Amino acid sequence: MINKVILLGNLGKDPETRFTPNGKAVTRFSLATSNTWIGANGEKQQATEWHTVVVWGKQGEACGQYLEKGRQVYVEGALRHRSYDSKDGKEQHVTEIVAQKVRFLGGGNGKAKGEQPPQVDPDGDDIPF
Numbered sequence: 001m002i003n004k005v006i007l008l009g010n011l012g013k014d015p016e017t018r019f020t021p022n023g024k025a026v027t028r029f030s031l032a033t034s035n036t037w038i039g040a041n042g043e044k045q046q047a048t049e050w051h052t053v054v055v056w057g058k059q060g061e062a063c064g065q066y067l068e069k070g071r072q073v074y075v076e077g078a079l080r081h082r083s084y085d086s087k088d089g090k091e092q093h094v095t096e097i098v099a100q101k102v103r104f105l106g107g108g109n110g111k112a113k114g115e116q117p118p119q120v121d122p123d124g125d126d127i128p129f
Helices: 057-066
Strands: 005-011 016-019 025-038 044-056 072-085 091-104
Touching (some): 044 057, 057 091
Antiparallel strands (some): 005 025, 016 025, 025 044, 072 091
């Protein structure tokens, strides 16, 4: 069986990095992808989808340090559905992409003012499946 997602899009806001109690980084960001087509009336149409991306470990730290709103990124990962109870006791459902590979593309030098971001290859133990 295969669970693989490939996305190329732009960050909707700056990423948020947190650390687990044992010190492992987890970074989340929203990624916009768009499709365009010509509608029945001959006019150009566009639809944007928003995806939540989760990146673990050293790769997550690099994403938190170098990515910013508007930056274009390439993401490979797996689709994950989960649910949890909110503070008011209601069940919430979440669909997210757990990234296995993130490549920083166009859109400037990132937050580190002129430094080139490293391309961190994931070491499979960073992905909690």
